[in-house]
Amino acid sequence: MHNHELIDDQANGLRRMNKQMVKVISITGGKGGVGKTNVSLNLAMAMAQLGKKVLVLDADLGLANCDVMLGLRVEKNLSHVLSGECELDDVIIDGPFGIKIVPATSGSQNMTELSPVEHAGLIRAFSELRTPVDVLMVDTAAGISDMVLSFSRASQDVVVVVCDEPSSITDAYALMKILSRDHGVEKFKIVANMVRNLKEGQELFAKLSRVTDRFLDVSLELVATIPYDENVRKAARKQKAFIDVFPKTPASMALKGLALKAIKWPVPANASGHLEFFLEQLLQPHADQGVV
Numbered sequence: 001m002h003n004h005e006l007i008d009d010q011a012n013g014l015r016r017m018n019k020q021m022v023k024v025i026s027i028t029g030g031k032g033g034v035g036k037t038n039v040s041l042n043l044a045m046a047m048a049q050l051g052k053k054v055l056v057l058d059a060d061l062g063l064a065n066c067d068v069m070l071g072l073r074v075e076k077n078l079s080h081v082l083s084g085e086c087e088l089d090d091v092i093i094d095g096p097f098g099i100k101i102v103p104a105t106s107g108s109q110n111m112t113e114l115s116p117v118e119h120a121g122l123i124r125a126f127s128e129l130r131t132p133v134d135v136l137m138v139d140t141a142a143g144i145s146d147m148v149l150s151f152s153r154a155s156q157d158v159v160v161v162v163c164d165e166p167s168s169i170t171d172a173y174a175l176m177k178i179l180s181r182d183h184g185v186e187k188f189k190i191v192a193n194m195v196r197n198l199k200e201g202q203e204l205f206a207k208l209s210r211v212t213d214r215f216l217d218v219s220l221e222l223v224a225t226i227p228y229d230e231n232v233r234k235a236a237r238k239q240k241a242f243i244d245v246f247p248k249t250p251a252s253m254a255l256k257g258l259a260l261k262a263i264k265w266p267v268p269a270n271a272s273g274h275l276e277f278f279l280e281q282l283l284q285p286h287a288d289q290g291v292v
Contacts, residue, residue, distance in 0.1 A: 026155035030171030040139035046259030058104040071239030153183035201225030224258040
């Protein structure tokens with residue numbers, strides 16, 4: 001089967017799908033070490049505490065991250081789904097507060113770049129998903145790969161996690177530049193992470209805004225300022241989520257505030273509110289490339 005036939009086949013499968021209204025949020029960071037996966041998991045749990053059915057797609061495919069952070073046992077992962085050995089529902093593991101996690105592949109296979117066949121397998125897997133979902137949270141890889149760009153452009157909300165380091169700001173800027181210039185993403189929600197206080201978070205946002213206002217046609221919104229919190233590290237050492245073991249710690253309170261905002265972010269009533277649209281968008285970059 002050629003690539004274009006595969007893509008047609010997938011697209012037809014998607015149209016038969018139940019139109020599920022799902023809020024799709026991708027959490028990106030530009031660079032590693034900014035606390036992106038921590039934000040993804042704890043935000044997912046905070047939204048679950050508010051009654052949402054949340055599925056976290058660990059798309060940080062170079063490192064099996066989410067399950068390691070939570071000390072969860074994983075039998076099968078995304079690579080088994082892509083190879084056709086099993087369905088997406090078979091690899092979903094239960095996390096705290098009822099969140100569901102699709103574990104990434106272990107580091108043995110570099111999956112930041114999927115082949116068209118694997119990409120189509122991923123789409124098919126999602127289109128056949130039976131697990132009910134209100135929110136799909138995509139924890140993307142660090143850096144700027146095709147995979148990160150595909151997930152981000154297909155999401156309704158792109159959250160960029162930054163910390164107060166020059167490299168974090170330049171990497172976040174580079175990511176937003178490519179997403180806005182080449183993929184039509186114009187709105188970014190910024191999370192200032194590991195900051196000393198609210199003022200430092202606002203200054204970090206102002207720094208980033210100054211550069212984007214000058215050179216890019218995008219709008220940024222500061223959606224959360226998460227303080228540096230020693231309990232985040234303590235929770236990591238216990239392989240627990242900080243929102244679980246330290247629910248009243250400042251970082252947890254900040255994440256709960258973000259969750260209250262995030263559940264109000266509108267799901268578009270048009271096609272882009274459907275999981276189907278997310279999946280078709282995910283296919284698009286590969287469809288553009290045509291058959292080699």
